[in-house]
Amino acid sequence: MISIQKFTVNPFQENTYVLYHENGDCIIIDPGFYEDHEKDQLLQFIKQKNLKPIQLLNTHAHLDHIFGNKFVADTFGLVPYMHELELETHEKATTIGLMYDLPFDAYSGKPELLNESDKIKLGDDELSIHFLPGHSRGSLGFYCEKQGFIISGDVLFNGSIGRTDLPGGDFATLMRSIKEKLFLLPDDTIVYSGHGPETTLGQEKISNPFLS
Numbered sequence: 001m002i003s004i005q006k007f008t009v010n011p012f013q014e015n016t017y018v019l020y021h022e023n024g025d026c027i028i029i030d031p032g033f034y035e036d037h038e039k040d041q042l043l044q045f046i047k048q049k050n051l052k053p054i055q056l057l058n059t060h061a062h063l064d065h066i067f068g069n070k071f072v073a074d075t076f077g078l079v080p081y082m083h084e085l086e087l088e089t090h091e092k093a094t095t096i097g098l099m100y101d102l103p104f105d106a107y108s109g110k111p112e113l114l115n116e117s118d119k120i121k122l123g124d125d126e127l128s129i130h131f132l133p134g135h136s137r138g139s140l141g142f143y144c145e146k147q148g149f150i151i152s153g154d155v156l157f158n159g160s161i162g163r164t165d166l167p168g169g170d171f172a173t174l175m176r177s178i179k180e181k182l183f184l185l186p187d188d189t190i191v192y193s194g195h196g197p198e199t200t201l202g203q204e205k206i207s208n209p210f211l212s
């Protein structure tokens with residue numbers, strides 16, 4: 001069984017998730033740790049739970065989701081995994097950080113690539129990968145069918161949707177990702193978004209003002 005720990009970090013209040021299995025393995029998704037005290041929070045949690053990080057995943061490569069990639073990669077000997085269509089944004093991360101007046105040490109190696117045919121293993125559990133472009137070109141969602149949750153990045157939020165005005169964003173594409181892909185999953189699927197509180201797909205179908 002997978003447990004989920006959320007850290008809300010950096011000036012963008014981004015949600016970083018640690019998914020951990022009872023065997024002690026864990027996966028870190030979208031490490032947004034910017035300040036040292038945020039990095040310490042992760043280290044303390046890992047130590048306290050006696051976890052072993054085995055994979056680093058990015059739903060997409062926007063700045064707020066990758067601030068901590070290098071820290072996590074260096075600390076635990078991991079390589080970030082993301083969709084190929086995020087590489088261009090990822091390569092510009094240092095420059096984009098300076099544009100936002102948020103200098104940081106970006107991960108400088110070559111990320112590993114993920115696509116929909118891949119599966120993420122965590123103990124005896126598994127996550128499938130859903131390609132959900134629109135907020136960014138290569139946004140991915142990580143779905144656990146057995147426990148009924150998805151780590152959805154910035155595609156869908158509690159009461160809102162991802163912005164589409166950044167490079168690679170496209171409103172019609174985002175709507176298709178939500179309505180023709182995400183919404184095919186069961187209504188009681190819990191959505192862990194890149195920002196804000198959790199929700200369910202059923203809740204958003206009824207009440208999200210952008211989707212009615």
Ligand SMILES: [Zn+2]
Pocket residue numbers: 060062135136154
């Ligand atoms: Zn984003």
